[in-house]
Amino acid sequence: MTTKWFGERVQRVEDDRLLRGHGRFTDDIDDGALESCLVRSPYAHARITSIDVAAARALPGVVAVYVAADLPFGNIDLPILIPHPNLTHGRTQRCLASEVVRYAGEAVAFVVAESRNIAEDAADVVRVDYEPLPVVITPEAGAAAKHLVHDDVPGNVAAQMLQEVGDVDRAMAAAPHRKKLHFRFERGAACPMEGRAVWARWSESERKLTVYDSTQSPTSIRGGLSVLFGLPESNVEVIAPDVGGGFGPKIMLFYPDELLVPFAAMQLGRPVKWTEDRQEHFTAVNQERGQVHEVEVGFDEMGRLLALSDDFIHDAGAYTPYGIILPIITAAQVPGPYRVPNYRVQFRAVYTNATPTSPYRGAGRPHACFAMERTLDSIAKEVGIDRAEIRRRNFIQPDQFPYHLGVAWQDGNSVVYDSGNYPALLEKALAMLGPRPAGDHIGMGLGVYVEGTGVGPYEGAHVQVLVSGKVVAATGIPSQGQAHATVFAQVVADELGVEVADVEVTGGDTRRFPWGVGTFASRGAVTAGNAMAVSARMVADKAKLIAGEQLEVDPADLELVGGRVRVKGSPDRGISLAAIAVLANPVRYAFGGGTEAATQFASKRRPGPPLADGEQPGLEAIGYYSPPGSTWASGCHAAYVRVDPMTFRLEVLKYVVVHDCGRLINPFVVEGQIEGGVAQGIGGAFYERLAYDAEGQLRNASFMEYLIPYSTEVPEIEIGHIETPSPLNPLGVKGAGEAGVIPVGAVIGSAIEDALGVPITEMPLSPLKLFELSRPQPGRV
Amino acid sequence: MKVNGSLHAPPLDPRRLLSDHLRHDLGLTGTHVGCEHGVCGCCTVLLDGEPVRSCLMLAVQAEGHEVSTVEGLAAAGAPLHPVQQAFHECQGLQCGFCTPGFLMSVVGLLAQHPDPTPEQVEEAIAGNLCRCTGYASIRRAVHRAAELSGK
Amino acid sequence: MKPPRFEYHAPSTVEEACELLGSLEDAKVLAGGQSLIPLLNFRLAQPAHLVDINRLPGLDAIYERDGGVAVQALARQAAVEDSEVAAHVCPLLTAAVRLVAHRVIRNRGTVCGSIAHADPASELPAVLLALGGHVIGRSARGDRIIDAGDLFKGVFETALAADELLVEAWFPASSGAFAIVEESRRHGDFALAGAVRASGRLALFGVAPTPVLADPANPGRGLQPSGDLEATPEFRLHLVRVLTERVFAA
Ligand SMILES: Cc1cc2nc3c(=O)[nH]c(=O)nc-3n(C[C@H](O)[C@H](O)[C@H](O)COP(=O)(O)OP(=O)(O)OC[C@H]3O[C@@H](n4cnc5c(N)ncnc54)[C@H](O)[C@@H]3O)c2cc1C
């Protein structure tokens, strides 16, 4: 392989369409579809005493109104996606609630009408009588269990888990210094600019269901729909077309609409579509981040960590469809890039009457990073060394890989860091950050993190050279904007010796590639990227084989360059990939495109049958890549901020990122991922807080009040790279999608503490919080 | 109303939003809808040359006016409009959902200020949300767009 | 999030508009729509009738009158922002308009609509109050002048009658020192608190149900601001003191 494209700042191939307004997002698909709307519970916890849909059904333009009793799957609990032995009390919701609702926004009825306006009119006249039940809303209240979210779940505890490496009690007792810290995180929302949407069509004559879904995992949706509707998977097509951002919560099985829309399309014999509006996005789409940590740390005079224990409550929300992946990730990621000789972590995942949780970019890691980094800052202050030095003294060193952490990881294995160079990250970031700017109320923040990326189980790819010489490639995972089509084309182009422009990549369309898992956990490049490489290499080998026969050369002496297979050392001797694609498929009937060369009276490749035993026609291959374990990316962020001591307005003066995601396929694309991640991190640190009141009502369910940063709130970000290749996969890559967001809270928190001199132990912050922290009042907790 | 130069009848239902009319009645799905309360800017189009929120207008209100959408920036097969080209070069987009709104806002800006200052750039895009890019690349793209348009 | 049903009227003269407002039950004026249409989309407002004034001719002037600047009902905030007359006669208005939302919103939103809407956190009502301006309300019954001091009655409430169209707002010249400062979470957001100075006079916004005049020496006196997600009453009172200092230092 010549690496002509790998590592280059190749410009994105997906832009042209999107820039011209010719993207194809789910709501763009129409085809005479009926429109629909969900009736959602206004209560966070209530018993439903009656539902009356008669008035809604009678409204002109209304086609159907469904409640649970109308659904053949109405009394099935939706699946727990990732069961776990510690999830002793997993609970999921039903498609439509008929007895008890457990969060405001839970779906109760589904209206299908000629237009969304009419569907909303009808939803307004669906009469549901509720008997309100008491509500628990914060993680602490969930754990205190004054009220139960599920009658049959004692203490509201869905799961608990305790892990210990070494002997924490003994090491803590022996430690010269000890410290206890308390950290708190509130909920936030991913808020992709495109809300969720589903469009479905049923063809009775073909018995085929076609679903467009703005999901991060069309292959799983297809599996689920085929089970539910009793159809062979080959009769169910699920396509994630252009997806307008996902960031985690667009991966679920199932949101109610993902079943209701296909069901209604089958029932009504017309395409049906549902497009979420922003208001319901805030209450009905999974959220994340609510946790409360109690940390105890033991250390020596030098600030070296001796023992660390973290006991945390994880706010699961009303149901646990995603299992306990989030707290498992948090538990595994607290130690980060540091040696923690004795580590104990335990958590309780507790139910609350709030929207269920599932990963949002960062997924349990921002909390872990914040807890560890703030703990280190606090130790540094106590032993009187600077923030960089405390980290230097505790880093895992470059010669200690593979590094076994000894705690469980989200893929069922235990955590092993594959490679990294943490001291180098820090020194480079400090150099980029430069001296502290002059002025008052300026603070410096620092955060170093690791990120387990590229989890399995696997992804696959199909790569084919067409008789035109152009290449098509497909994988199961969709893209939500991460430029998969560009970076995968780079990987394939290198393997096949063609131009990036000659490779067209499709993702997220089960018609093109039916197997795979999805886009999440910073895994696209690792899993699908390597699958692309595997498949393209198989195609290259096949091309060499055929060319070898034609040229009468040992395939080992051939190389793929410039769209041809040629003899190493004598570049004039070769044959085009297009010609090989023709020869790869022995035909009886020439159909143009040069295929006469592969007919039976044309020159023969070799004696024997046209296809040798086990040989398949076509210059194509399907390959898979299944990672042996996660790849561990890492990075260091550092910043200077200024806080107005009177209004508590935040200004980020300088923000630098040094990032290591192994070998970079396309630095341009990775930098885009980082910049976007940091912006989300800044939102999560200072602007974005889902504010539930005591009744469980979300009080800021709009973009007017849930404050996503605009350009005016996001600074320039300077990015540096280091590359420690992953030894685990052929490309040497690690994931990069989530990295930008992980340490931002820790960095901003640490910088604000430095600027104002008040202890920062919670996320997100706001001018109001800083005002209150700056003037402690008696009696305030 | 005129949309990208061609005449269309307004919808019969007065409560049809301009954004929905463009997308679902005229099939101009390049104009996106991200919030329907005026904050995200995904739905920004030009009304008589000035950027406005199409989710905050009734389609009937556009009668007698000229609406320009992203689809009108570059003809099919023609090279990208300089603003589009600049967004491409600077990676001013990722998922592309917010992009049409940014493009129309920037086209509006450059019509008024062909050589904008950084402050004018900031002000022009300050009302558009993007959840993917983190904006730095968009700011670069706007300056690049001014450069390309000036040529 | 789609508007509920309503009947739509697009009168072509002011008289016709006033007649409609006088005769229809539960009618609302639709000006720039930058506040009203979000309310419709959320279905928080469900008026039976909308009277769209955007087709009324000759109602978008910004002109000098009686030593101040008059802004008619259809003058967009962006037009006022760019207006040389406004910048010349009442630069405080120009400065204040720039703090209202974003340019794209200002391209549609009207100054008069902002005043009629009377959001307590709005800049322009406070500017009108600080300067001691007035508005002209027109109905089938005739015109009347309402002084800023009598106009704002409560949260989203004014002295305008249901059949009255606000046809013009008049801002006296901002002679002497002036300044407007506000604290908002993001650029372009409604203010948590704000202060307008017009020479010796101080008006505050975002800290009471209406904009209020305050004593520069003791701006918080008598104020009982409400609390919300982004500011407690104490924080608002604190901001009032800080912002007052800043408008008088400016
Ligand atoms: C994202 C966003 C951010 C915003 N930020 C701010 C901000 O920071 N500061 C701020 O002040 N505003 C802000 N606004 C509101 C904006 O300024 C509105 O334009 C303004 O409040 C209303 O003016 P309008 O012309 O759009 O009125 P409309 O929305 O059409 O009407 C508003 C109300 O006033 C009534 N009305 C309007 N005109 C008249 C009239 N001539 N006579 C009688 N009644 C009338 C209507 O019946 C309605 O009840 C923001 C809006 C958005 C969407």
Ligand code: FES
């Ligand atoms: S959809 Fe119009 S501003 Fe968001």
Ligand code: FES
């Ligand atoms: S590119 Fe995805 S929201 Fe801007």
